[in-house]
Amino acid sequence: MTTDNTAPVSAGQILSTAREARGLTLQQVALQLNLKPEQVAKLEQDQLEGTLETFARGYVRAYGRLLKLPEAELMAAFGSTTGCQQSSPKPMRTFSNRTAKQATENRFMWLTYAIVALLLVLLFVWWLQTNKQLPPSDAVSLPAAGPAVTTAAELVPEQIQPTPEQITELLEQLTPEPEQTAAAEDIIPIAEADQLEMRFSENCWVDVTDADGNRVAYGTKQAGYIMQLSGKAPFVVTLGNPSVVSITFNQQAVDMSALAAGRVAKFTIPESE
CATH class of the missing domain: 1.10.260.40 (lambda repressor-like DNA-binding domains)
Known part of the structure; x- marks a missing residue:
């Protein structure tokens, strides 16, 4: 063995x-x-x-x-x-276990920070909304105005019938002098402003100035927009694409058939003779 x-x-x-x-x-x-x-x-x-x-x-x-x-x-x-x-x-x-545990703790810590930050943001938003909803401080004293009106009404004295002499004197004061009447007739009425309306079927750039050099419209207007302008004629109008714009001046249609489509056009309304 x-x-x-x-x-x-x-x-x-x-x-x-x-x-x-x-x-x-x-x-x-x-x-x-x-x-x-x-x-x-x-x-x-x-x-x-x-x-x-x-x-x-x-x-x-x-x-x-x-x-x-x-x-x-x-x-x-x-x-x-x-x-x-x-x-x-x-x-x-x-x-490796220690590393995994530390990573888990780090993630939990960052999650805690995120929750705290979110709560702070929500608290701030709530504070803003609360301040916006509070009524102005001046409105608190408004209800007190009611009794004051009643008191004032109670203090009005009884009406006294005027004498004939007082009525005659009052009528003489209200009768205008001839010179004043003539002066009132010489007042020249203020001329009404000219009206300009533009309708845009597509987006278009526009620039409009009146006779005084005031710019009354500028920028790109969207399709479907209706623009109402008032000012002193004549108006100097510049359009990026006149074919997509229709214009009326003092409720009269403006003929734009001579303007080239798709090209910038500058013209005057009304046209100078």
Whole structure:
């Protein structure tokens, strides 16, 4: 009978063999575990002295999960290699876990800031709306005006019938003098302003000035717009496209057939003879 003296396979050998079988490098594994490549190499070589020894069990378990190895078999090999009894698994707080937790806390913090900012904005808008809805302070004293009117009416004295002499004197004061009547007849009536109406079937630029040089219209007018102007004739009119505009002067249609369509036109209304 022969005795099998084959040494048990260590956890590091299991990890190294599985990594090579999957075609992974030390650098790739180190990146996944948030470790240095040297630390991964020490795990595969079962060199657990120093700082690595404190977290060795957790690193080996995480390495095994990355390579999809049976955890019980791997941790049994780890215990036989190091002489440490396997304890109940505890959650391993790796650098990736800390990073994920910190990211979650940061997102929660920013969400809190956003909610506070939104509440402040809503409070400010509510304050503005409240101030707009408040009535002016002067309106508070208006109801007091009612009794004052009644009091004034009560204080009116009884009417006294005027004497015939007083009536005659009053009529003489109201009768206008002949000179005043003649002066009233000499007053020249004020001339009415000329009226100009423009109707736009399409958008068109327009510039209108009256005889005094006052600009009474300027800018682009929209289709369907009806523009009423008044001023002193003649009017100097400039149109960007006269074919889309119809004009009446003092309720008389203006003939614009001689103006070229689609070209800027400048003309006078009414035309000088």
